[in-house]
Amino acid sequence: MQQIDSILNKVREFPTLASFFSALSGTIANPNANIHDVAEVIERDQASVTKLLKIANSSIYGFRSRISNVSQAILFIGFEEVRNILLTLKVIQLFRTRDSDIKLINPIDFWKHSIGTGVIARSIGMNIGIQNTDILFLSGIVHNIGKLLFYIAAPDDYENALELHRTQKINIQDAEREILGISNSSIGEMLAQKWKLPLPIIEAIKYYPTGFVGEKINLNVAIIHISDIAALxxxxxxxxxxxxxxxxxxxxxxxxxxxxxxxxxYPRIQRDFEENSTILLDD
Amino acid sequence: MQHIIQIDKVEDGMVLAEPVLNQFSQVLLPSGTILSKFHVNILKKWNINFVFIDVQESEDNQDIPKELIDSCKELITSKLLWSPTLGIEIDLINITAKICAQNKLNDTLKNATN
Incomplete structure (x- = not known):
């Protein structure tokens, strides 16, 4: 079980999202803070702001390029959504700094699978009348971060797990447990807990492979389970x-x-996929 | 493709191509909503008279040879660890096969013109 320890160490080494959350929640907790105060905190990170505005103006929200600053973004699409978009950007940014450690796979292709899962999840959510579809998008983006940890921390073992999946035609999570002693959903959940991601997202990461939460099933998990397979x-x-x-x-x-x-x-999903891939993955 | 249509012409299952906004630009219904009588009644109460609807281009797969679609479908099915029986699973396989065939056709045309 030496691999597990080295993977767990990698999880421990990963930076936290504490500074991101504390700056934002500090401002929101302040009863005198208004939209502009919150916007000011967000604007300190200019790289994220540019992408945030592109996303706020993308076709999914339907504002047709009329959102030109962070205050407007908060006003039009809502604070929760803005926070979730920033969180999405932060997670991708944190992992992208490790791109050079990933040899087995093209990291851009990996994120495209995640973005595909996210846009399908959002499309399903919209069609069954879920209000908070950005949480579904974010769940799709992070659902298999455990795999990225494997690619970074245990590439040789993960290659063996993929080989087992290919030759024996078994589910990848069974192959992971066989070779690494732990599945991507369990390791991903640890990182999600460390990052204090919202509960529905932690559940999506933990339970997406089967779609079951224990013996039950819940909507978010079911959507990510189906979207992951559909994206594949x-x-x-x-x-x-x-x-x-x-x-x-x-x-x-x-x-x-x-x-x-x-x-x-499909036409809408494809457009959403292309738009988000460009915004989220272009440097 | 999207068309603008009168609210009275909306049929069940039509898909909103653009979100419905109120005068303050707040989203009343997001794009992608599958419309039903329920939505139509609400839209009328909101005094919305027209909506943008996604129009399926039904003619777009007529040019794709059936053999090409079939060979794509075979390839996709060979990667599945189960045999799809549900309508929605078969629809997903079919649309994927269509896209795959369309891409192959585009590649062939591109090579032919080069």
Missing amino acids: ILGYGNDGREYVQEPNPNAWELLHLPDNFFSLN
């Missing part, structure tokens, strides 16, 4: 898998989507 089938990016596992029938049942959901929504 649609060929969005590449996270290393070759074979596609069976979606949990209970997840389909819970979501109750029309049979033509994917053919009907």
Whole structure:
């Protein structure tokens, strides 16, 4: 179990998101703070602001380039959404600093799978009337961060796990447990806990492979479970898998989507995917 | 493709191509919403008379040879660890096969013109 220890050490080494959260929540907790005070805190990170404004003006929100500063973004799309967009940017940025440590796979392709999962999740959420679809997008972005940790911390073992998945045609998480003694969802959950991500996101990371939370099923987890599989089938990016596992029938049942959901929504999903890939992955 | 249509012409299952906004630019219904009678009634109460609707380009797969779509479908199915039986799973496979065939066709055309 030496690998597990070295992977856990990598999780411990990862920086926290504490400074990001404390700066923001400090301002919000202050009863005298207004939108402009919050905007001012956000504006200290200019690199994020540029991307935040691009996302706020992207077609998903429908403002057609009319949002020109952080205050307007908060006013129009809401503080929660702005916070979740910033969190998305922060998570990708933290991992992208480790790009050079990832040899087995192209990190851009990896993130494209995550973005594909996120845009499909958002599309499903919109169609079943979920209000907070940006939480679904963020869940999609981070659902398999455990795999990235494997690529960074245990590349040789992970190559063996992928090989086992390919030759034996077994689920990747079973292959991970066999070779590494731990699955990407468990290791991802540890990092998510350390980062104090919102509970629905931690659940999505922990339970997305099966779609089950214990013996039950919940909406967020079911959506990410299905979106991960759909992104793999649609060929969005590449996270290393070759074979596609069976979606949990209970997840389909819970979501109750029309049979033509994917053919009907594909043009929008594709546009959303291209738009977000450009904004999130271009330097 | 999107069309602007009168609220009375909206049919169940049509998809909003643009969000419906009020006079303060707040989103009343996001783009991508699958419209139903329920939405139409609310939109009328809000005095919304027109909406933008996504129009499926039904003619776009007529030029793709069936064999190309079938060979794509075979490739996709060979990667699945189960046999899809649900309507939504089959729809997902079909749309993926169509995209794959369209891409192959585009590549062929590109090579032919080079």
